[in-house]
Amino acid sequence: MTSADPLVVRYLDELREGLHGVADAERREMVGEIESHIAEATGAGKSLADVLQALGPAAALARAYRVELLVNPRTHRWNPLTRWFALVGVAATASVPSLVVVPVLGAVGVACSVSGVAVFLAALVSPWAPPDWFGHDFKPGLALALGLPVAALGAVSLALLWLYVRLLIRAARAVLADKPAWPKA
Amino acid sequence: MTDLTDWQSQLRRGVIELLVLALIDREPTYGYEIVTALEAMPQLAVSEGTVYPLLRRLRRERLLDTFWQESAAGPPRQYYKLTAEGRRYLETLRREWRAASASVDRFLSGGGRRDER
Numbered sequence: 058m059t060s061a062d063p064l065v066v067r068y069l070d071e072l073r074e075g076l077h078g079v080a081d082a083e084r085r086e087m088v089g090e091i092e093s094h095i096a097e098a099t100g101a102g103k104s105l106a107d108v109l110q111a112l113g114p115a116a117a118l119a120r121a122y123r124v125e126l127l128v129n130p131r132t133h134r135w136n137p138l139t140r141w142f143a144l145v146g147v148a149a150t151a152s153v154p155s156l157v158v159v160p161v162l163g164a165v166g167v168a169c170s171v172s173g174v175a176v177f178l179a180a181l182v183s184p185w186a187p188p189d190w191f192g193h194d195f196k197p198g199l200a201l202a203l204g205l206p207v208a209a210l211g212a213v214s215l216a217l218l219w220l221y222v223r224l225l226i227r228a229a230r231a232v233l234a235d236k237p238a239w240p241k242a
Numbered sequence: 243m244t245d246l247t248d249w250q251s252q253l254r255r256g257v258i259e260l261l262v263l264a265l266i267d268r269e270p271t272y273g274y275e276i277v278t279a280l281e282a283m284p285q286l287a288v289s290e291g292t293v294y295p296l297l298r299r300l301r302r303e304r305l306l307d308t309f310w311q312e313s314a315a316g317p318p319r320q321y322y323k324l325t326a327e328g329r330r331y332l333e334t335l336r337r338e339w340r341a342a343s344a345s346v347d348r349f350l351s352g353g354g355r356r357d358e359r
Binding site: 083086087089090091092093094096097098100111112113117118121122124125126 | 272273277290291294296297298302308317320
């Protein structure tokens, strides 16, 4: 029987060794397929020497397997239904913190930006404004001092909100992207 | 005379994926049968060292599925068949091949000149 031939055994052993690092089950399949090829070819009347020569050196064949798998890695592709469920999962996970983060940052951002700028401008124009525009309690000095910091706080809140939204978009893209699967090292 | 071996080898490498998928599309088949079918056409013959790794990669990409069957010749045979995704991919390759080969033929028969645009 050909597969008991020492040449075949040595060839398959070398092939197995050259595929070191490939998952065991897959390596067994690869070696089994080549063993089957050798048996088929010799059964069809070809000499063992010719068959092994046509296969090429075992190390070269192993290298060809590794190159083919490494250069063209398997890509995990979402099917449309799974992709939809993944998107729903991302949205559901992000919804809980978003319920707090988005309203807080949004409200603080808009309110502080608008009011800070308004107060600052009011303080600037107050010396020239008609006396009944501002109440007696209005202190231009205080408004001038606080207006810009409050506006800055609003701007920072809006910037943080923008960063949070970008983070969510990136997270969704990372989850939903097609991923290459490399052979184990 | 210029050696055409390299060019022929590159040409075969460019179409081997299409040929292997088209062969398997006809009916489920195994590695040795694929190699033998390609050997029967000298212009398209590629080595076993190319076919088997290619089959492995196509299977990993879920374009092919496999099943084992006992063989009288010796060890069990691993048969390959196209998946639905493999069939779609093969149709794409076929379209691309028809378009590319038609363009090449047109170009070689004098078409595609600047003054024709």
